[in-house]
Structure formats: structure tokens, C-alpha cells
Amino acid sequence: MTLDNVHDKDSLKNKIRNIGEYARNAAFGLASTTVQDRRRALNEMSLQICDHTKQIKNANDKDIELAHSSGLNDALLDRLKLDEERILAIARGLIEISKLDDPLGRVLESRERPNGLNIQRVSVPIGVIAVIYESRPNVTADAGGLCLMSGNVAILRGGSESFYSSEAIVSFMHAGLREAGLSESAIQLVPMRDRAAVGELLKLEEFIDMVVPRGGKSLIERVREDSRIPVLAHLEGICHTYIHAQADLSMAKEILLNAKMRRTGICGATETLLVDTDIAQELPVLIKPLVEAGCELRGDTAARVIDSSLIQATESDWKTEYLDAVLSIRVVNNLEHAIEHINRYGSHHTDSIVTNNELAAEKFMNEVDSGIVMHNTSTQFADGAEFGMGAEIGIATGKLHARGPVGIEQLTTYKYKVQGQGQVRP
Amino acid sequence: MTLDNVHDKDSLKNKIRNIGEYARNAAFGLASTTVQDRRRALNEMSLQICDHTKQIKNANDKDIELAHSSGLNDALLDRLKLDEERILAIARGLIEISKLDDPLGRVLESRERPNGLNIQRVSVPIGVIAVIYESRPNVTADAGGLCLMSGNVAILRGGSESFYSSEAIVSFMHAGLREAGLSESAIQLVPMRDRAAVGELLKLEEFIDMVVPRGGKSLIERVREDSRIPVLAHLEGICHTYIHAQADLSMAKEILLNAKMRRTGICGATETLLVDTDIAQELPVLIKPLVEAGCELRGDTAARVIDSSLIQATESDWKTEYLDAVLSIRVVNNLEHAIEHINRYGSHHTDSIVTNNELAAEKFMNEVDSGIVMHNTSTQFADGAEFGMGAEIGIATGKLHARGPVGIEQLTTYKYKVQGQGQVRP
Numbered sequence: 138m139t140l141d142n143v144h145d146k147d148s149l150k151n152k153i154r155n156i157g158e159y160a161r162n163a164a165f166g167l168a169s170t171t172v173q174d175r176r177r178a179l180n181e182m183s184l185q186i187c188d189h190t191k192q193i194k195n196a197n198d199k200d201i202e203l204a205h206s207s208g209l210n211d212a213l214l215d216r217l218k219l220d221e222e223r224i225l226a227i228a229r230g231l232i233e234i235s236k237l238d239d240p241l242g243r244v245l246e247s248r249e250r251p252n253g254l255n256i257q258r259v260s261v262p263i264g265v266i267a268v269i270y271e272s273r274p275n276v277t278a279d280a281g282g283l284c285l286m287s288g289n290v291a292i293l294r295g296g297s298e299s300f301y302s303s304e305a306i307v308s309f310m311h312a313g314l315r316e317a318g319l320s321e322s323a324i325q326l327v328p329m330r331d332r333a334a335v336g337e338l339l340k341l342e343e344f345i346d347m348v349v350p351r352g353g354k355s356l357i358e359r360v361r362e363d364s365r366i367p368v369l370a371h372l373e374g375i376c377h378t379y380i381h382a383q384a385d386l387s388m389a390k391e392i393l394l395n396a397k398m399r400r401t402g403i404c405g406a407t408e409t410l411l412v413d414t415d416i417a418q419e420l421p422v423l424i425k426p427l428v429e430a431g432c433e434l435r436g437d438t439a440a441r442v443i444d445s446s447l448i449q450a451t452e453s454d455w456k457t458e459y460l461d462a463v464l465s466i467r468v469v470n471n472l473e474h475a476i477e478h479i480n481r482y483g484s485h486h487t488d489s490i491v492t493n494n495e496l497a498a499e500k501f502m503n504e505v506d507s508g509i510v511m512h513n514t515s516t517q518f519a520d521g522a523e524f525g526m527g528a529e530i531g532i533a534t535g536k537l538h539a540r541g542p543v544g545i546e547q548l549t550t551y552k553y554k555v556q557g558q559g560q561v562r563p
Numbered sequence: 564m565t566l567d568n569v570h571d572k573d574s575l576k577n578k579i580r581n582i583g584e585y586a587r588n589a590a591f592g593l594a595s596t597t598v599q600d601r602r603r604a605l606n607e608m609s610l611q612i613c614d615h616t617k618q619i620k621n622a623n624d625k626d627i628e629l630a631h632s633s634g635l636n637d638a639l640l641d642r643l644k645l646d647e648e649r650i651l652a653i654a655r656g657l658i659e660i661s662k663l664d665d666p667l668g669r670v671l672e673s674r675e676r677p678n679g680l681n682i683q684r685v686s687v688p689i690g691v692i693a694v695i696y697e698s699r700p701n702v703t704a705d706a707g708g709l710c711l712m713s714g715n716v717a718i719l720r721g722g723s724e725s726f727y728s729s730e731a732i733v734s735f736m737h738a739g740l741r742e743a744g745l746s747e748s749a750i751q752l753v754p755m756r757d758r759a760a761v762g763e764l765l766k767l768e769e770f771i772d773m774v775v776p777r778g779g780k781s782l783i784e785r786v787r788e789d790s791r792i793p794v795l796a797h798l799e800g801i802c803h804t805y806i807h808a809q810a811d812l813s814m815a816k817e818i819l820l821n822a823k824m825r826r827t828g829i830c831g832a833t834e835t836l837l838v839d840t841d842i843a844q845e846l847p848v849l850i851k852p853l854v855e856a857g858c859e860l861r862g863d864t865a866a867r868v869i870d871s872s873l874i875q876a877t878e879s880d881w882k883t884e885y886l887d888a889v890l891s892i893r894v895v896n897n898l899e900h901a902i903e904h905i906n907r908y909g910s911h912h913t914d915s916i917v918t919n920n921e922l923a924a925e926k927f928m929n930e931v932d933s934g935i936v937m938h939n940t941s942t943q944f945a946d947g948a949e950f951g952m953g954a955e956i957g958i959a960t961g962k963l964h965a966r967g968p969v970g971i972e973q974l975t976t977y978k979y980k981v982q983g984q985g986q987v988r989p
Contacts, residue, residue, distance in 0.1 A: 165906065165930060165932070168929070168930070168932075169929060169930060248950070248951050250949070250950075250951055254940060254944065254949075256950055256951070258967075263962050263963070264932070264962060346962050346963075347962070347963060367793065367961070367963045369963075385985070388985040391985065391987055392985065392987060394987075395987035395988060396987075399987070399988055480591065489981075502980050503594070503595060504591060504594070504595060506591070506594075506690070507978065508978055508979065509978065509979045509981060510978060510979070510980055510981070511980075511981040511982075511983065512980075512981070512982050512983060513982070513983040513984055513985055513986075514680060514981060514982075514983025514984075514985070514986045514987070515983075515986065515987045515988050517987075517988040518680065518981065518983075518986070518988050523676070523680075523988065524674070524676075524682055524979070525674050525676055525682070535793070536689050536690060536772050536773070536976045537689070537772075537773060537793045537795075537963065537964040537976065538963040538964040540976055540977055540978060540979075541684075541978070541979045550962045550963065550966055551966055552933065552934055552935065552936060552966060552967070553934065553935045553936070553950070553966075553967045554928050554936055554937075554938075555915075555935060555936070555937040555938070555940060555944065556937075556938050556939070556940075557937065557938060557939040557940025557941075557944075558939055558940075559811070559814040559817065559818065559939055559940070560939075560940045560941065560944070561817055561818060561820075561821035561822075561825070561940070561941045561943075562821060562825055562941050562943040562944050562949065
């Protein structure tokens with residue numbers, strides 16, 4: 138290692154540490170803001186973004202040009218691209234966030250003790266949240282806005298492909314914060330493209346309370362591996378739709394088509410169909426709309442006995458999130474077998490049963506160990522907005538703190554406030 | 564490394580892995596038990612322990628003998644020792660746990676969406692909880708009982724000094740589980756004294772959902788350092804009592820004495836007194852009862868100007884959990900200074916302000932970043948039972964999942980149950 142490298146490394150470390158320190162200091166102030174303050178800041182940010190679509194577009198052009206020359210594929214280029222309409226949608230998103238109920242200061246529980254102590258459990262911000270994400274520049278505004286509305290300081294680390302776009306968006310968010318009289322440190326973008334910056338961020342236990350990674354499996358695995366700070370994430374969405382023996386076939390057909398094909402690239406898309414052996418003869422009817430929609434179908438041996446046009450599925454199919462027009466199919470012996478398969482191969486995200494048997498549905502929903510369990514509906518509904526929670530920062534598949542959609546309420550914690558009149562403990 | 568070592572290591576690893584697998588399997592069954600099942604098991608366990616005090620006492624004698632010969636000090640020997648009274652208290656503890664409200668199946672939220680979907684957020688067990696603790700054998704029953712009542716499988720790893728006592732207690736808990744028709748795997752004791760067992764446990768992400776360490780700072784630091792599994796813990800309790808300028812002096816005096824001296828070895832004991840400069844002249848009056856009770860007092864320079872008999876405090880005193888009859892004293896300029904001191908040096912556990920000024924109290928309780936904040940009462944009240952939550956497994960000082968006392972409600976998580984009638988997402 139040359140002397141230069143050493144200096145670079147130290148300087149990166151110091152810069153990241155400074156961001157953390159500023160964030161921690163800003164967190165104390167932000168926790169004491171009123172919901173009016175936070176709403177006003179979100180509205181001002183939105184106005185600033187609307188007033189500067191041209192500047193944001195220019196910054197995005199720079200990202201697109203660099204991405205072109207580095208050979209990014211068309212799908213990723215499309216995700217990266219901002220036009221006037223998309224920029225206005227970003228601004229509208231901030232307004233929507235500002236309309237949500239204040240998640241802070243809710244009295245979650247209140248007890249009067251026999252000795253006269255009054256004990257309240259009250260919702261408060263978590264503090265400082267680092268959001269690490271990939272190419273979509275709109276996440277910059279969404280994540281920053283959700284953190285602000287919940288009284289948390291955001292440290293944002295976007296993909297290097299969207300660096301200039303994110304920088305422009307954050308600069309107008311800062312202008313909005315200033316207009317509302319809040320500290321600019323409430324939303325900070327890690328100002329370097331260096332990949333090592335993420336590693337340094339993940340060491341700042343002292344300043345950062347939670348890390349939210351958003352992106353592909355490799356990003357999330359890396360963050361979980363390296364972080365000394367608690368991580369709220371979903372690794373992947375291996376969602377199942379189970380057609381029970383007593384399912385309404387036409388309902389099952391519609392739900393299955395929607396669950397797989399409405400959008401194949403989202404985490405709530407079904408990846409595996411489980412069909413009960415008692416209804417397996419209906420498989421050709423069930424999958425006809427999928428075939429017509431161009432979905433690739435991979436079945437286990439029992440499924441291929443019924444429909445030999447299926448590609449042979451292997452063990453690894455049960456563990457794969459395709460995020461594409463591909464579906465694996467397994468014939469299961471009964472309800473217990475379906476539950477066992479899901480708990481073994483699934484990712485604890487979202488799983489649905491289609492049946493007219495209420496007891497079977499209840500057993501399925503109790504015993505499938507996932508954040509979201511469904512009966513007679515499509516796994517594609519796994520989404521904070523569809524749940525009536527407003528925008529979400531992601532879907533958690535861990536078990537602690539939050540499970541399922543993570544909206545502003547899930548970005549809070551609580552403290553106990555104990556009010557006495559001089560009581561001492563006997 | 565000899566071939567023998569390799570085999571030992573592999574065999575330890577396999578044994579621990581087996582415990583994890585049994586635990587995970589038992590968790591699915593336990594999640595479906597009724598509260599009657601779980602209460603019955605707790606009652607049967609309690610009976611079994613009452614019926615076998617002699618056997619437990621004999622096992623404890625073995626531990627005591629070994630501890631003697633290895634030179635354990637008297638305080639630790641006392642914590643380790645079980646007599647008939649203590650064994651009956653353990654049995655009573657299980658009955659108390661069985662009387663708590665069922666923490667499972669609570670509908671935490673229910674929404675009817677415009678499209679007719681019904682979305683319920685329902686409390687469920689976390690799954691498998693590993694509790695790692697030091698010498699007190701009663702923790703074996705407490706922790707096992709709290710996990711069972713909340714539908715969680717417990718993997719218990721006690722201190723090696725209490726090995727035989729814990730083994731005896733667990734054997735009678737198993738008898739109780741059998742009587743109630745539940746799987747013995749619901750409560751498992753790691754059956755070896757080898758320290759490496761903890762390291763192996765902490766790698767079992769696949770089978771264990773949460774780790775709760777209970778004990779000294781070094782144990783908890785080690786668990787946090789080594790664990791791949793989320794840890795719920797408090798590292799230490801550096802609690803503060805702040806006497807504001809507008810405090811009622813006689814109330815302050817009583818609260819301070821209780822907060823420091825009622826029991827000095829618990830995590831809710833006050834370690835640092837902050838006195839407002841405007842009331843600092845009253846310091847001799849405030850600390851007189853402490854001096855009489857034999858407390859060692861260490862003051863900063865300003866405090867020593869007022870009372871030169873104080874030992875000089877240094878920076879390191881502000882960071883120290885004495886767990887003893889020692890108090891550090893600092894004169895602070897004002898409310899803001901007190902809050903800043905606490906947020907900088909405290910451990911986010913429990914902090915109290917004594918004042919008649921409601922606004923000052925409100926500001927203190929809002930801005931002190933601790934799990935428990937108090938007004939006009941003693942930090943020694945930081946305890947699940949005192950909060951009306953029943954027995955606690957510990958007090959959490961992290962921010963995610965649970966803060967403050969961790970009772971059976973905090974040993975649950977939730978899932979979303981979505982009920983449809985064939986809805987698909989547009």
C-alpha cells in the first residue's frame with residue numbers, strides 16, 4: 138500500500154465519520170420538531186423539485202451518458218432515466234408522504250400503577266437511518282421523505298450510476314429543508330462514488346441506528362454480512378400460491394395469473410405454484426392463461442405426469458426468485474405438505490392459499506411462517522400502499538422490529554415516560 | 564490440532580446443530596398451542612419442581628462444591644445457592660407467568676380496504692430464542708417459562724457454575740411439558756459445559772431467531788460481537804438522576820437516596836447525579852443521607868468547590884456503571900447541559916429529572932434518548948414487574964424491536980393476515 142492509499146483511506150473514513158456525527162446531532166433536533174414543521178419541509182422540497190426539473194434532467198443526462206459508455210443494459214438504463222413526468226411524480230410522492238398521519242408521539246399504552254406512577258409508552262423516531270440502494274434515483278426522494286416524516290435523519294447512499302441525479306435531487310431537498318427552517322443535515326447523501334464508502338458507513342454503530350438496504354440479493358447479502366448495525370431488509374421474495382383441493386377453480390385461475398404475471402419483477406410476484414394432489418388433474422386448466430401470457434413453466438415429476446409439456450423442475454427451482462416470467466410447479470400431498478414446503482423453501486415474505494375451506498385457510502395462515510399470509514387473493518397485493526399504510530421503504534422478512542411492509546410507522550420506536558410525585562421503590 | 568480435537572469440534576458442532584433443528588421443529592407446533600396448553604404446562608412444571616426440591620437441592624450442592632473448590636467468591640456463591648425457599652420461589656414464579664394475559668393472537672390492527680380485502684396484523688411468537696446467562700440457576704426457570712408462555716422455543720445456556728442445578732430444573736420442566744402433552748424440545752438446555760458451545764449457537768441463524776444475553780458486560784459484549792443472529796440486550800445501566808433548579812429539595816433527597824442505595828447492584832441504580840448550578844449550593848443537604856448510608860461520592864471540580872470532602876471525579880467516572888455504593892456527581896449549567904451529558908455518557912437505559920417545572924420535565928423526557936425517562940421518581944423503578952408487565956427477561960437499551968423492560972409481549976412479533984374473496988391487483 139502506498140502512502141497515498143493510506144491517506145485516501147483515512148480521508149474517506151473521516152468524511153464518512155463526519156456524516157455520521159452531523160447526522161447524530163441533527164437527530165436530536167429533528168426528534169423535537171412538530172408534524173407541521175416536517176410537513177412544511179416536505180412541501181417545500183416538493184416545490185423545489187417542481188421548480189428545477191430542468192436542472193435535475195441535466196444531471197440525469199450526465200448519469201445516462203456515463204451509463205451508456207460503461208455499457209449498462211437497456212432495462213437498467215430505463216430505470217435510471219428521468220423525464221419531466223417522472224420528476225413530477227417524485228415531487229408528488231413527497232406531498233403524499235406529507236399527508237400521512239404523524240407517526241410520532243402516539244401513546245401506544247398507558248398504565249396507572251397502584252403506587253400512583255403513570256407509565257406511558259410513546260412512539261419516537263429511531264434516530265439515524267442509513268438507506269443503501271441501487272440505481273433508481275426516485276428512491277433518493279422517497280427514502281429521504283419517509284425518514285423525515287418519521288423524524289429520522291437519513292443518510293442516503295445511492296447507486297453510483299445515479300450519482301448526479303441523486304445529488305441534484307438532494308440539493309433541492311436541502312433547499313426545502315432550509316425554507317422550512319430545518320437542518321440540512323437531516324438528509325445527507327454520501328458524496329463519493331467509492332464503493333468502500335459503504336463499508337465505512339456500516340461500521341458507524343455509534344451514529345447510525347438502523348440500515349435499510351434496497352436492491353438485489355447481492356447488495357443485501359453484503360450489507361447483512363458487513364454491518365455492525367441492525368439491518369432491516371428482505372433478502373428475496375420467494376412467494377407461493379397454493380391451490381387447495383377445495384379451491385374455486387375459476388378464482389384460482391385468475392389469482393394465479395395475476396400473482397405471477399401482473400408484474401414479474403416485484404418481490405410480491407409468485408414464484409412457485411403448489412397444487413394439491415386432489416385437484417392436480419385440473420392443472421392444464423389452471424395454467425392455460427399463463428401459457429398464453431408467455432410464462433415458462435417448470436414442473437416436478439408429478440406435475441409432468443399430468444402435463445408433459447412442462448420443463449423438469451429441480452430442487453434448486455424451489456429456492457429461486459426468478460423475478461421473470463417463469464413459474465415452478467409442485468404437486469403437494471395435502472395442506473400440511475404445502476405448509477412444510479413453504480416454510481422450508483420460502484423466504485418468509487408472502488404466501489397465499491386459494492380455498493373455500495375456512496378451516497384449511499385458517500391453518501395455512503397460522504402455520505405458514507411468513508410476514509404476510511393470504512387467503513383467496515393475489516400475492517401481488519404485498520405492498521404498503523395496497524395495505525393502506527402509504528409509501529413503504531421496503532418489505533421486511535426478518536422477525537424482529539417490523540415484518541411485512543415498512544412504512545413510516547415501522548420507522549419509529551418507543552420510549553417509556555414515567556410520571557411520579559416523589560415515589561421511591563420500597 | 565490432533566485428530567481427536569477435530570472430532571471433538573465436529574461433534575460439538577453437530578450436537579449444537581441438532582439442538583437448533585429440534586428447536587425449529589418444535590417452534591411450529593408451539594405456535595399453534597392454545598393459551599390453556601401453555602398455562603397447563605407452566606403449572607405442571609411448577610408442581611414438578613415443588614415435588615422435587617430435594618433432587619434440585621442435591622444437584623445444587625454439587626455445583627456449590629465445585630464452585631468452592633474453584634474458589635468462587637462469597638457473593639457469587641450466594642447467588643448460586645438454592646435452598647428450599649428459593650426453589651419454591653422458582654416454582655411460584657412459573658405460576659405467576661402462567662397468570663399473565665396471553666400475548667399471542669392479539670389483533671394489533673385491522674383494516675378493511677376499499678377493494679374489500681381485510682387486513683389484520685396479529686401477534687405471533689418470534690420462534691426460537693436462545694438465552695445465554697450467568698450463574699443464577701433461577702434464570703433457567705424464569706427464561707424458559709417466559710419463552711413458553713409467549714409460544715417461543717427456548718434454548719438455554721446457563722453459566723457452567725450452575726450446570727447441575729439448571730440440568731435438574733430443566734428435567735422437571737420437561738416432566739411438566741410431558742404432563743401437558745407438549746414437546747420437550749420446547750425448552751432445551753445446552754448439555755455441555757464447553758465454552759465453545761456458545762460460539763456454535765451464535766452461528767445458527769437458520770434455527771434461532773433471537774439471542775438474549777443476561778449477565779455482565781463482558782458476556783454481552785462477546786455475544787454481540789460474535790452473533791450472526793439479532794441480539795436483544797442491555798450492555799449496562801448508566802442511569803442518571805438530574806436535580807433541576809426548581810426541584811423540591813426534600814423530594815429530591817429521598818429520590819436520590821433510593822435511586823442510588825436501595826439496591827446498588829441492579830441496572831436501574833443511579834450511577835451519576837447531575838445537579839443544576841442554580842441549586843448546587845444545596846449539594847451538602849442532598850448528599851447527607853448518602854454519606855450516612857456509606858456511599859462513596861466522587862464530584863467534578865465545581866461540586867468539590869461546594870464540598871471539598873468529595874473525591875475528584877474524572878471523565879471515566881461518567882462512563883462507569885459502578886453497581887456499587889459509589890456515586891459520581893457533576894454540576895451542570897442548565898437543563899440542556901444535563902440532557903447533553905446524559906445523551907453523551909449514558910447508556911440509554913433509565914434517567915430521571917426531579918423538578919416542579921412541568922415544561923422542564925417535558926423537555927427532559929422528550930430529548931433524553933433513553934428507553935425509560937422519568938419525572939419525580941426513582942430510577943430503581945426500571946423493572947417489568949414495577950411497570951405492570953409481569954416478569955421480564957431483561958431490559959433492552961437498543962432501539963429496534965423492544966426498548967425498556969422485555970416481558971412476554973416483547974417476545975412476540977406479528978404477521979399480516981389478508982382475507983380476500985378472489986381479488987386480483989389491477
